[in-house]
Amino acid sequence: MSSNDPIQDLFDRALSSVPVVGLPSPSSLHQRIRQRQSRIRLSTMSIGALAIVVLAVVLVAGPATSPAYAVTLYPGSAGSVAAAQLPADQRVMTARLRAIGYPNAKVEVKKGALVVTNGPKDLSEPSSLLTSSPELLIRSVRCYSGVQSGPLSMRKLPATCSNAKFDVPMSGTPASGFSQPRVLTDPALSKFATTTPSQDAASPDSSALLPILKGGKDVTDRYLVGPTLLTLSSKVASAKVTHAAIAGGWLIEVRLNRSESILWDRVAKAYFHRQLAIDLNGVIVEAPLIEPASASFSSFDGQMQLLATTKNSAYDLAAALTSGPLAVPLIDHPGTYYSPPDHDLQFVSSKVGWIVDYNNSIVGTTDGGRHWSTVYQGTHTKTGGGFVRNIDFVNASHGWALLNYEGLISTSDGGHTWTNAREPSQGPIMNYDFVTGDVGWALTSNGVLLRTLNGGVDWKRFPAPALGTSLCATPSGTVWLGIGGSGNLYRLNEGRWMLSLAGTESPGPPENSVPPQTPRPAPWISCAGSTAWLLYGYGEGAGSMPYTVERTMNAGRTWKVVTSSQVTPSVPLSTPGRFATIDDFGETASGGAWLTGYCGPCDTGKAEVAVATGTSRFTDFSLSISLRIHAQPIGSFFINPLVGWVNIQENQVTTIGNPVPNAPIKYEIESTTNGGRTWHVVDADFRE
Numbered sequence: 001m002s003s004n005d006p007i008q009d010l011f012d013r014a015l016s017s018v019p020v021v022g023l024p025s026p027s028s029l030h031q032r033i034r035q036r037q038s039r040i041r042l043s044t045m046s047i048g049a050l051a052i053v054v055l056a057v058v059l060v061a062g063p064a065t066s067p068a069y070a071v072t073l074y075p076g077s078a079g080s081v082a083a084a085q086l087p088a089d090q091r092v093m094t095a096r097l098r099a100i101g102y103p104n105a106k107v108e109v110k111k112g113a114l115v116v117t118n119g120p121k122d123l124s125e126p127s128s129l130l131t132s133s134p135e136l137l138i139r140s141v142r143c144y145s146g147v148q149s150g151p152l153s154m155r156k157l158p159a160t161c162s163n164a165k166f167d168v169p170m171s172g173t174p175a176s177g178f179s180q181p182r183v184l185t186d187p188a189l190s191k192f193a194t195t196t197p198s199q200d201a202a203s204p205d206s207s208a209l210l211p212i213l214k215g216g217k218d219v220t221d222r223y224l225v226g227p228t229l230l231t232l233s234s235k236v237a238s239a240k241v242t243h244a245a246i247a248g249g250w251l252i253e254v255r256l257n258r259s260e261s262i263l264w265d266r267v268a269k270a271y272f273h274r275q276l277a278i279d280l281n282g283v284i285v286e287a288p289l290i291e292p293a294s295a296s297f298s299s300f301d302g303q304m305q306l307l308a309t310t311k312n313s314a315y316d317l318a319a320a321l322t323s324g325p326l327a328v329p330l331i332d333h334p335g336t337y338y339s340p341p342d343h344d345l346q347f348v349s350s351k352v353g354w355i356v357d358y359n360n361s362i363v364g365t366t367d368g369g370r371h372w373s374t375v376y377q378g379t380h381t382k383t384g385g386g387f388v389r390n391i392d393f394v395n396a397s398h399g400w401a402l403l404n405y406e407g408l409i410s411t412s413d414g415g416h417t418w419t420n421a422r423e424p425s426q427g428p429i430m431n432y433d434f435v436t437g438d439v440g441w442a443l444t445s446n447g448v449l450l451r452t453l454n455g456g457v458d459w460k461r462f463p464a465p466a467l468g469t470s471l472c473a474t475p476s477g478t479v480w481l482g483i484g485g486s487g488n489l490y491r492l493n494e495g496r497w498m499l500s501l502a503g504t505e506s507p508g509p510p511e512n513s514v515p516p517q518t519p520r521p522a523p524w525i526s527c528a529g530s531t532a533w534l535l536y537g538y539g540e541g542a543g544s545m546p547y548t549v550e551r552t553m554n555a556g557r558t559w560k561v562v563t564s565s566q567v568t569p570s571v572p573l574s575t576p577g578r579f580a581t582i583d584d585f586g587e588t589a590s591g592g593a594w595l596t597g598y599c600g601p602c603d604t605g606k607a608e609v610a611v612a613t614g615t616s617r618f619t620d621f622s623l624s625i626s627l628r629i630h631a632q633p634i635g636s637f638f639i640n641p642l643v644g645w646v647n648i649q650e651n652q653v654t655t656i657g658n659p660v661p662n663a664p665i666k667y668e669i670e671s672t673t674n675g676g677r678t679w680h681v682v683d684a685d686f687r688e
Helices: 006-013 028-037 085-099 187-191 197-202 257-272 311-323
Strands: 068-075 108-111 115-119 136-145 209-213 219-232 237-243 251-253 276-281 283-286 302-309 345-347 353-356 362-365 372-378 388-391 401-402 407-411 431-433 438-446 449-450 468-473 479-482 490-491 495-501 524-528 531-537 549-554 559-564 582-590 594-597 608-613 621-624 629-639 644-652 665-670 681-685
Touching: 028 681, 068 085, 085 115, 085 311, 108 407, 136 187, 187 219, 197 209, 197 362, 219 276, 237 311, 251 311, 345 629, 345 644, 353 388, 353 629, 362 388, 372 407, 388 431, 401 431, 407 431, 431 468, 479 524, 479 559, 495 549, 524 549, 524 582, 531 582, 549 594, 582 629, 594 629
Parallel strands: 209 283
Antiparallel strands: 068 115, 108 115, 136 219, 136 276, 209 219, 237 251, 251 302, 276 283, 345 353, 353 362, 362 372, 388 401, 401 407, 431 438, 438 449, 468 479, 479 490, 490 495, 524 531, 531 549, 549 559, 582 594, 594 608, 608 621, 629 644, 644 665, 665 681
């Protein structure tokens, strides 16, 4: 073996994260690493994954660092911020930016926020490693559990397995070599809810039932883990990034500080030949067996190696680890969680519509979705610039599209020609809504409300009661504005702002929301005439997203809770809580609305749309899906209470629900003409 092959060294020194049945060969493990290079989010191979030597190979993937830009970052803490905390973050952020190649970046403290100029755009991404303080919690694995099923137990989560036969055993090392333990799943744990990230963060010294990410997608298996044994990575002595001997891989060679090195050796030695879990933000990213092929424990000498799938994410993580923790975490919007749906499917009549397709193109149809043709081709840059985020058409001629990092483009001829991208001088647009070919409203990334009277050529700041997060406008001049932090909803009518719904009047964030929701989130808003619908989403984690839907039919004079994942009945009625995560949401006019969502492993062989027709509850309707197909609605739209479309992403799965290797992803367009009661396929293999 070459001394310059660090990956081979990982395999030779230890085998970790072994599968329950069958130990993969080093060559197959190498192949699995190669298959991960295209993924763009933190992922893990769960049990049956990767070999490590020191702690775990954490696969870190994030948005690539982009060219110079300006971003405003606010304290992410729900409480008050001490006077010294932002200046401390200023020093840490400056060091991090210099470490990743932005020596001219300027970090200033202004009006309770950090303003970063000449820095990377992806500082505003929630997944940015530069705006957080990564910590790895080391926990012991006690037993395995499948997904939560059946009636939910209200009892306290047990600290041990229900029977000794389910305990995770130690590995043996007979003369013939490494002996892999066989472990059974504890069925008693299936009745308990998954520990949420906020609960995990609040109680690191308690036992937890944590999910394992499979391929960075659906959460399936879970581990019962003990209290945190050790917290690592708040600050390391050094972190060196080198290119790994695999395609697209990058190694972060970390050396712990002396005190953490001693502590890690102490824990690893105590759990020699046993399994530990690596807990990052409430998710197990690795679960290694400690030196299972060795007869005796040997010190790790304070070293660990982390694997990143992109160069930028490797350098970002290294910078975050070596610069030390932030005094307070940073976010790109004050005090709230807000992730609005990207509206990428829209119709203006029963025949004419557009969709943002899988190839980053805008394609149009004039026959109700049976045939499509490209009207705009987006770009594919390494930094994500030019990516088409969403579209907004007000009629068959006038429409707009928001391009990532570039601004709005517009068309006045149905998409045959488009203007160049424009960004307002007040800041990049994050949310927008046009009501005519000339009049539109927008919110910048800093929450500033803007209005245009010439189709987006010029924008002017419009007075607002607070910095906004979400908005919806109508042709009559009514504007709804959601405020992050308070959860308040304001209504603009005849030039005057009125508080229509206080955030404290909604059912409110559940105790286990993600992240902790002491500040209230701004709602998603969909409106038409005097009707408005609100969806309060309390963050997504461990495969679920608590939510509440409210609506008014009298311009905000009264509001009614239509449904909530926190109350009964929820959506859909037949299987409460089946929509673990809401994907899209909108009104259908005449007091109606619709929801689409997904539930990871629930959606094999079926997919559903929930529709409310002016009543106080939603009803779910099944789409036409073949068996052994994992289906997820990724775009929906109704032009009235009866007529609507949905774009479904379909993946082939095996009889036990695993993805079929190398099987193509298919997109299918279905439509309804009776309010969702029945659906029929209009394009079985959507391509332009």
